Every structure is written in structure tokens, then in C-alpha cells.
Amino acid sequence: MRPVKSVIYKRIPRPDPALIERASQFGVADLHEGLGAVAGRMCLMTPKMQARQEGRRLIGPAITAWNYPGDNLAIHCALEVAQAGDVLVLTNGGGHQGALWGDVACGFAKKQGLAGAVVEGAARDIDAIRELDFPVWSTAISVEHPEKRGPAAVNVPLTVDGVIVEPGDIICADTDGVLVIPQALLRHAVEGAEKRAATEVGIRKRIAAGERPFDIFGFRTAVVEMGIEIKDSTWRDDR
Template structure:
């Protein structure tokens, strides 16, 4: 069995900047739907991953990944050494609350370096101070518990974060609704799907404004008839 060895990869494969800019026009709901039913679910983190800022807008950028030993956060400092402006840090210690992975000092440095957000499977702390900094973060927990800085650590390796595979250079899309990880190979597909969905919704909103009902616009009336759905003009008590 090979011993556990700490490693930091300085470089990541980077997504097309033009596609990143197109993705920034959408919330993660549009990009999630743009990926399709299967990939969209596979790439979406759970509701445990909570935005810790209010009204922070949408963050889109390449993932810099950092694996931290439980109770330790050495890897985040290694990640901050190699991250570039526009990147998003994606941190995990396996999801436990032991040892806060992220706090206001690291946050202030990340903002100064031009990073655009941090996603933490684990605990963040100094939330009020981070909110004052205006730096977007997401985490699965809040805890002030002391972190060691002894390692082992790994940076820019594939990770499973809140049940989602994250490879270095994958595109992190996050807003108040949650966190979506788009593989680089699927970025164009997700963006084009989101653009198509946005165009369709413009038409739907216009038809609603003109007096039509979503039940008819979306074809639910026909679908309801096909499935044998009964619509009864009475209460359930009257029908009992």
C-alpha cells in the first residue's frame, strides 16, 4: 500500500473564457436545466451547501480543488498559493465540522487576489466578518472549531464534494439557490441549453402577461387528460 503523500499541482486545464462569460448571464437554475435531467442532477450539490452571503449574485469560475485532512486546513493555504484571479476554491475535509476550513483572514486574501468565491464541504467561520468583506462563500456547516495546519494535503486533484465529482478546471456556478459543477466538456452544452431555455421563458412570460395560463401554455391540460386526471368542482369532503 502506497503511503499518503501530500501534493500540489500548480496548473489546471482551463475552460474557454468566452463560455465562462456566457455562463455568467444565468443563474444556476437555468444552467442546471440546460445540462438536462440526468447530468443536471449529477452536477448539483445538495441543499446542505448553503450560501453564507445575502444577495451575493452569481459566481462562475474554474475550480481550484483542495483536499484537507479532517481537522486540518493546510490545503486551503496551498490552494491560495496557486489560485488565479477569477478562480473559485472548492474545499473539502469529507464534510465534517471538525476544524474550520475557511475564515475571514483567508477570505480577505482571496478577495485581494481576485478570486470570485469559495465552496466548502465542511465548516466556515467568521461569517459576520466575511459578510462585511462581501466575498461569496458557500458551506455545509458553520463552526469556529480550531483547525490544525499539519497536513496531509492535496491541491488540484479530483475530489468528491457533497456527492459531486469536481475535477480541477471544472466550472463552478453558484448563487443563492446553491452550487452546480459543470464539467468542462459539458460547458458549451449547458450554456446553449440555458440560452434556449431563457428565450423560451421570454415567450412564456409574454403570453402570461397577455392573459394565458401556464397550465395551457405548457400543455398540462392535454397531459392531464391523457393521464386520466380528474378535475372536480367540489371539495374533497363533499366527494367523500
Template sequence: MTLPVKSVIYAKVNRPDPTLLARAAKFGVADLHEGLGEIAGRMCLMSPAMMPIAPGQKMCGPAITAWNFPGDNLGIHAALYTAEAGDVLVLTNGGGHQGALWGDVACTFAQKRGLSGTVVHGATRDVDAIRDLGYPVWSTAISPEHPKKRGPAAANVPVVVDGVLVEPGDVIVGDSDGVLVIPQGLLDLAVTRAEVRAAAEVEFRRRIGDGEVLFDILGMRSLVADLGIEIKDCTWTDDRQV
């Protein structure tokens, strides 16, 4: 017996602490990615296929998720219905280009509602109109292909987007470097480490301005010695002739 697939919309989302979210919004993807650490940072970073529609885009906000059947975008309208100002829509149909998930009409509504941005694991269309709106969108594909609205679909459930698990309320950060997903349980850690990293980089820039060499500022001389790497005061062709 084949069981029917039942669509579902969860109207409520557990959002992160607003103060912590405001601290996170001060940083870009690179700082927060580093703040998550080597393992979590890689697991939470979407691939380079997730591209910004326009240069200079930035966003930071809690995830409102939507799973859509391939060729269908019913789920994105359910997500839009539940989203609040500051939220980020995270949409997927598994990453296929069939049936555009996002377009300029939905984008106009999202902008009117005060959303921070949209992440599309699938196709976006009406790209020129979206750029004119100035609303931040990241997408893995561009295609005008017509979507159906029949489902099945789900809103505000865990989804896998471009290989990364996204749970409703996770913090989504995007800029020209890409898109990062920060689980709520790791948000404090990521932000605190990003703040330390940012302060260190201010000092690095000061020392560069004072004329110091980056190789020494970063302690590379000691690292090279520890790794047993030889620095030879000659060209490689001179070395071959010895």
C-alpha cells in the same frame, strides 16, 4: 508495512474557454442545472446543505480544488497559492466540522486576488466578518474550531465535494439556489440549453402579461389528458356524496 501519505500541489489547471465561461456566467444555477439534463443535472448539483453565507451571492468560475485531512486546512493555502483571478476555490475535508477550513483572513486574500468565490465542504468561521467583506462563500457548516496545518493535503486534484465529483477546471456556479458543478466537457451543452430555456421563459412571461393562463402556456391541459387525469367540476365533498 505502512506507506507514508505524500502531500501534493499541482500548480497548473486546464481552465475552460473564456468566451464559453462568460456565456455561462449570464445564467443562474437553475437554468444551467436544467441545461445539463435530467441525469447529469442531478449528479452535478450539490445538496441543500451547501448554503450561501449571505443572501444575494453569485459566482461562476473554474474550480481550484483542495483536499484537506480532517481537522486540518493546509490544503486551502496550497489552493490559494495556485489560484488566479476569476477562479473558484473548492475545499473539502470530507464534510466534517472539525477544524474550520475557511475564515476571514483567507477570504480577504482571496478577494484581493480577484477570486470569484469559495465552496466549503466542511466548516467556515468568522462569518460576520466575511459577510462584511461581501466575498461569496458557500459552506455546509459553521464552526470556529481551530484547524491544524500539518497535512496530508492535496491541491488541484479531483475531489468529491458534498457528494459531487469536482475536477480542477470544472465550472462552479453558485447563487441563492445552491452550487452546481459543470464538467468542461458538458459546458457548451449546458450553456446552449440554458440560452434556449431563458428565451422560452421570456416568451412565457410575455404571455402571462397578456393574460394567458400558465396551465395552458405550459401545455398542462394536454399532459393531464395524456396521463388520464380527470378534472371534475365539483368539490371533493360533493364528489363523495354522488
């Protein structure tokens, strides 16, 4: 087995700011659907990744930090290279041992103008973080003491909550979840989200005019084609 190499890369590939601005007009659901069925699923973190404040959103390029289990030296290294608008993406493999994120780091990140933090592992000081009003998502909450010994790696490709995250990938998060958009797919995701949003405007108008979703989406035809029986009775009548 090769030993873990500790390394800090100070720079990341930067995405097009104009595309990020367009993407910021949409939530995770629209961008997820905009990516398509396959890429959308591959880029979506699991429901374990929970928002620690209600109603907060973020979007920005990823600064990645790999932490040894029980240790959070890498997050402090990441804070040294992150720029305003960046999103810290932190992992220790997902274990609860050694809180990766707390209010002190959170306060500094807010002062530096970072967009937020996505943590595969434990966050703590949740009440204080909520008072700071800094967007944080994590897979766990635990106060367990973290060491600061390393090893550590910053701005290297990681797997975070089942999703590959490369430095500079676009992180989108809201109450619905966390989505990782590779730079190569950002334009595709944005254009797909814009098309979906325009379609939904039309659907809402049709519903307001009296149409039913069952007909708008063609479900009535699908039910007939699948041979699903519709009975004007209760299930008790068939006992």
C-alpha cells in the same frame, strides 16, 4: 490501504474565457436545466451547500483542495496557486471538525481577486465574511479549531458534496445552489441555457397576454390523459 499522497499541482486546465463569459449571463437554474436531466442532476451539489451571503453569485474555474479532517493546511496551499477569477473548492469530507474557511483567508482571497469559495465542511467568522462581501458557500458553520499539519492535496480530482470536481471545472453558484460544469460540457450547458432563456421570454409574454401556465405547458391535456378526476366540490362532499 494506500497512504494519502500530499501533492500540490500549480496549474489547472483553463476553460475558454469566452464560454465562461456567456455562462456568466445565467443563474444556476438555467445552467442546470441546460445540462439536461441526467448531467444536470449529477453536477448539482445538495441543498446542504448554503450561501453565506444573500444575493451573491460566482462563476469561475475550480482550484481544488483536499484537507485532512480537522486540518486546513490545504486551503493555504491552494491560496498560493490560485489566480484572479478562480473559485476555491475545499473539502475535508464534509465534517464540521476544524473550520476550513474563515475571515483571514477570505480577506486574502478577496485581495487576490478570487471569485469565491465553496466549502464542504465548516466556515466560521460569518459576520466578518459578510462584511468582506466575498462569496462563500459551505455545508456547515463551526468555529472549531483547525490544525495545519496536513496531509494535503491541491488541484487533484475530488468528490465534493456528492459531485466529482476536477481542477478547472467551472463552478457556478448563487442563492439557488452550486453547480459543477465539466469543461467538456460547458458549451452544451451554455447553449441549453440560452435556448431555455429564450423560451421563457416567450412564455412570459404569453402569460402577460392572458394565457395560463396550465395551458401553455400542456398540463390540461396531461390531466385528461392520466384520467385525473376534476370535481367542482370539496373533499368533505365525498366523505
